[in-house]
Amino acid sequence: MALELSKEQLSQIKQQLSATREQSHLVIFKTTDPQGGFMHMITDYNTFENLKQARSNMQMEVVRDIIPITDSLAYWAVAQDTAGHMDPKDPNMQKVALDIEEYTNEVLKENKLPENKLSEDE
Numbered sequence: 001m002a003l004e005l006s007k008e009q010l011s012q013i014k015q016q017l018s019a020t021r022e023q024s025h026l027v028i029f030k031t032t033d034p035q036g037g038f039m040h041m042i043t044d045y046n047t048f049e050n051l052k053q054a055r056s057n058m059q060m061e062v063v064r065d066i067i068p069i070t071d072s073l074a075y076w077a078v079a080q081d082t083a084g085h086m087d088p089k090d091p092n093m094q095k096v097a098l099d100i101e102e103y104t105n106e107v108l109k110e111n112k113l114p115e116n117k118l119s120e121d122e
Contacts, residue, residue, distance in 0.1 A: 013074040028064040076103035
């Protein structure tokens with residue numbers, strides 16, 4: 001995990017996450033593979049509902065509703081935002097994707113959920 005945020009930046013990001021909670025709160029949801037595997041992901045509730053409708057063949061369920069805003073969640077949000085502004089062909093994209101996976105696992109641990117298997121473990 002390579003992101004470096006000052007206390008002020010971290011505080012500001014957490015305030016922004018609190019403010020956006022009014023439009024659509026963040027949830028942790030679980031997708032289950034027909035072969036038995038699963039993965040937890042973090043998104044806002046509206047996006048979860050859209051994904052669920054668009055991918056009706058996948059089993060998806062919210063496992064933590066309105067997750068607490070923590071330092072780990074703030075780091076996850078910054079990594080997500082960074083990835084969203086990058087060109088997929090950028091050589092740093094893989095590193096940012098691994099950061100997202102690691103921060104996701106930190107949030108999962110805080111919410112007492114099993115961690116996802118990291119890409120580098122495969």
